[in-house]
Structures are given as structure tokens and as C-alpha cells.
Amino acid sequence: MKRLGSWTGRLLPLLVGPGMLGSLYLIFMVVPTERVQGIVQRIFYFHVPAAWAAFLGFFVVAIASSLFLWSGRAAYDRVARAAAEIGMVFCTLVLLTGPIWARPIWGAWWTWDPRLTMTMILWTIYAAYLLLRAFGGAEEAVARYAAVLGIVGALDIPLIMISVRLWRGIHPSVITARPGEGGLADPSMRFTLLFTGLCFVLLFAWMLLVRLRALRVEDEIEAVHSRIHPA
Amino acid sequence: MLAILAKDLRIELRTREGVSSLAVLGLLVLLVFQFAFPERPTPEAAAAALWLAFVLAGTIGAQRTFLLERENACMHGLVTAPLDPAMIFVAKMLGNVVILTVLQFIVVPLTVVFFNVTPTGHLGWLAVVCFLGNVGFSAVTTLFAAISVRIRAREVMLPLLVLPLVSPLLIAAVKASARLLGDGSVAEVSVWIQVLAAFDVIFAASGWLLFEYVVRE
Numbered sequence: 001m002k003r004l005g006s007w008t009g010r011l012l013p014l015l016v017g018p019g020m021l022g023s024l025y026l027i028f029m030v031v032p033t034e035r036v037q038g039i040v041q042r043i044f045y046f047h048v049p050a051a052w053a054a055f056l057g058f059f060v061v062a063i064a065s066s067l068f069l070w071s072g073r074a075a076y077d078r079v080a081r082a083a084a085e086i087g088m089v090f091c092t093l094v095l096l097t098g099p100i101w102a103r104p105i106w107g108a109w110w111t112w113d114p115r116l117t118m119t120m121i122l123w124t125i126y127a128a129y130l131l132l133r134a135f136g137g138a139e140e141a142v143a144r145y146a147a148v149l150g151i152v153g154a155l156d157i158p159l160i161m162i163s164v165r166l167w168r169g170i171h172p173s174v175i176t177a178r179p180g181e182g183g184l185a186d187p188s189m190r191f192t193l194l195f196t197g198l199c200f201v202l203l204f205a206w207m208l209l210v211r212l213r214a215l216r217v218e219d220e221i222e223a224v225h226s227r228i229h230p231a
Numbered sequence: 232m233l234a235i236l237a238k239d240l241r242i243e244l245r246t247r248e249g250v251s252s253l254a255v256l257g258l259l260v261l262l263v264f265q266f267a268f269p270e271r272p273t274p275e276a277a278a279a280a281l282w283l284a285f286v287l288a289g290t291i292g293a294q295r296t297f298l299l300e301r302e303n304a305c306m307h308g309l310v311t312a313p314l315d316p317a318m319i320f321v322a323k324m325l326g327n328v329v330i331l332t333v334l335q336f337i338v339v340p341l342t343v344v345f346f347n348v349t350p351t352g353h354l355g356w357l358a359v360v361c362f363l364g365n366v367g368f369s370a371v372t373t374l375f376a377a378i379s380v381r382i383r384a385r386e387v388m389l390p391l392l393v394l395p396l397v398s399p400l401l402i403a404a405v406k407a408s409a410r411l412l413g414d415g416s417v418a419e420v421s422v423w424i425q426v427l428a429a430f431d432v433i434f435a436a437s438g439w440l441l442f443e444y445v446v447r448e
Contacts, residue, residue: 131391132382137383145378148374152396
């Protein structure tokens with residue numbers, strides 16, 4: 001596990017670095033400007049991949065939390081914690097890039113569209129998760145409580161999706177029916193989206209590894225410290 | 232399990248501490264909402280005020296669920312008793328359901344009077360919506376009240392943990408009640424009742440399964 005970590009830890013930056021530069025090149029040089037929305041549409045290639053990475057993060061939190069409660073191994077808890085932190089970063093990016101696009105296109109920074117509402121609710125759930133971890137107190141117990149929240153939060157996602165959709169009526173899906181976009185007409189648009197999506201997922205994986213390494217070192221220092229100064 | 236429930240209800244019956252303070256709190260929220268709404272509030276506003284009064288008072292009330300057990304290390308006694316922890320969860324959740332039902336019996340009529348709405352003809356459906364909303368909310372708050380009494384910063388943490396999780400329940404309950412307090416098209420209500428029922432099942436089941444990990448010492 002440790003060996004594998006160090007090997008992928010060396011490979012991932014080599015993929016992510018050029019990948020992100022390549023994404024920027026594709027987004028700003030290759031992809032044609034969208035006819036109706038103009039230049040601002042290009043933020044879409046950051047917005048959607050960030051959303052994928054955020055969802056991936058929350059998915060990892062739920063899986064790692066279940067494994068942690070089931071096995072009690074601290075390694076799973078560290079995975080859940082790191083994934084929650086990084087998922088939050090991407091979720092925040094989604095919530096920031098969305099309004100930048102929405103202001104010129106929808107004419108408002110924010111609307112209570114189902115997807116926006118859902119992302120906002122998810123953000124608050126995982127914000128609570130991180131606050132619980134930060135201010136909860138005693139480490140081991142709080143790890144269990146956070147795992148419970150990580151699982152319950154993920155179980156809540158389908159209910160949130162259904163209820164916000166019913167709440168605002170059935171809203172057209174963003175990718176297929178954004179006005180004038182015709183479901184990403186140009187093939188290079190589709191390619192750019194997939195390429196940046198892949199890069200964001202790799203970036204997520206790399207950040208996760210780096211954060212995991214830091215958390216493991218923290219735990220080791222903590223262990224040494226408590227051996228020197230037994231409470 | 233029934234013993235725990237009976238004990239909690241007996242304490243409540245003798246002191247009336249929870250219900251009386253929650254009732255006044257619910258009344259206050261409804262009153263404060265009057266200042267925020269326009270002169271002739273819609274049934275939607277009435278439903279929103281009703282459920283916000285319920286949720287705010289309910290979250291504060293739920294803090295008490297496990298506070299009682301902190302005195303004299305009662306929780307330790309409960310956990311070490313030869314008893315499935317899931318049963319403690321069920322007992323505590325039912326206790327909350329009972330107290331919140333009393334709260335609803337106070338808040339719903341007050342809403343009808345204050346907001347001048349007429350739910351006649353749909354009282355049965357309104358009762359179903361209130362009951363399902365109550366059960367789901369109690370399931371979530373009971374699980375997280377058990378967590379919040381064990382951590383630092385407990386007063387802020389419980390609403391912080393509970394409110395985002397209950398948002399689908401809140402949407403469903405408000406929408407359904409708005410229909411029932413207003414024109415009362417029951418067809419639209421049934422889909423919300425399904426959402427509420429799904430919420431209840433998912434959170435009662437996850438509380439039942441996960442409670443063990445919360446109280447383990």
C-alpha cells in the first residue's frame with residue numbers, strides 16, 4: 001500500500017501538470033467560441049469537471065466511511081477526511097464558477113434551479129462534516145461520528161435530488177438542453193470536456209494522495225508524542 | 232425498549248419541561264413570522280411558517296434527548312445494559328415523536344388561526360403529512376443529538392448537522408401542507424407523501440443501523 005502510494009505519487013504529478021496545461025490550451029485555443037453565449041461559455045469546461053470531482057469526493061467519503069465503521073482501521077478514516085476536504089474545494093469551485101457564467105447568460109448570479117439548490121445543500125452537509133471534524137474534540141470518537149454523517153449524507157443525496165426537482169418542476173438537463181448549445185455541437189467541445197474531466201479526476205487523485213500522506217504523518221507524530229508524554 | 236420510552240415520557244409528564252417550553256417557542260416563531268410576511272399571507276407562507284416553527288423548536292427540543300442521560304452517567308448505564316443499542320435509538324426516537332406530536336397539536340391550530348387558512352376537508356391528509364414529517368425529523372435529530380451531546384461546541388453543531396440533512400423533508404412537508412392549507416389538490420400531495428415516506432424509511436433504518444457506532448465507548 002505504501003509502495004503503491006509512493007509510485008502513483010510520483011506518476012500523478014507528471015500526468016496532472018501537462019494535463020492541466022493541455023486543458024487550458026484546449027479551452028482557450030482549440031474549442032470554438034460558442035455562438036450564442038460567446039466567450040463566457042468556456043468556463044463550462046472548468047465548471048462541469050469540478051462538479052464531477054466534487055461528486056467523486058463525496059462518493060469516496062461515503063465508501064471510506066462505511067469501510068471505517070466496518071473495519072475500524074484508521075487508514076479508511078484518513079481517506080474519508082481527505083476526500084471530504086478536497087471534495088469541498090471542488091464543490092466550492094463549482095459554486096463560484098456557476099454564478100460567473102450565470103450572470104451574463106441567465107441575467108442573475110443565482111437562481112433556485114434544482115442543480116444549484118442541490119449543490120448548495122450538499123455543500124452545507126459537507127461543511128458540517130468538516131466543522132464536526134475540526135471542532136468536535138476527541139479524535140477517535142469524532143472519527144466515528146463523522147463516518148456516520150458521511151454515510152447518512154450520501155444516503156440523503158437521492159432524496160435531495162428528487163425533492164428539489166419536484167420543487168422547481170422538471171427542469172431541462174444542463175448538458176442536453178442549454179439554449180443554443182445543442183448538446184455540445186462541435187466534436188472538439190465534447191473532447192475538451194472529456195479531457196478536462198479526466199484531468200480534474202487525476203488532479204483529485206493526486207491531491208488526495210498528498211493529503212493522505214500529510215494526515216498519516218500527523219497520526220504518526222501524534223503517536224510518538226503520546227508515547228513521550230502519556231496523558 | 233418500552234421501559235426507556237416509558238421512563239422518558241414519565242419524566243416529561245411529571246416536569247412538562249420539554250413540551251411547555253417548545254410550545255411557547257413554536258408560538259413565538261409563528262408570531263415573529265407575522266412581522267416578516269405581507270399583510271395577507273398566502274397558504275404557502277402559512278405552510279412555511281408552520282414547518283419552520285416545527286423544525287426550530289424541534290431541533291432545540293431534540294438537544295434534550297440525551298442531556299438527561301448525562302446526569303449520573305445514565306448513558307453509560309444504558310449502553311452497558313444487555314440491550315441492543317438500536318433499541319435505545321428506537322425508544323429515544325419514539326420519545327421525540329411523542330413530544331413533537333404534542334408540539335404539532337399546538338402549532339398547527341395556531342397556524343390555522345394566525346394565517347386565516349381553512350384546511351377543512353383535508354384534515355386527514357394534513358395529519359398524515361404532519362406525522363410523516365415528524366417521524367423523519369425525529370429519526371435524524373435523535374441520531375445526531377446522540378452525537379452532539381458527546382462533542383464540544385454542541386449547541387451549534389446539532390442544527391448545523393441536522394438542517395441540511397432534513398432539507399428534502401422540509402421541502403416535501405412545506406409543499407404538501409401549502410396545498411392542503413390552500414386549494415387542496417390532493418393529487419399533487421401524494422407525490423410529496425411518497426418523498427416523506429421514503430425519507431422516513433431511509434433515516435429510521437440508518438439510525439437503527441448506525442446508532443451502535445455512535446454510543447460505543
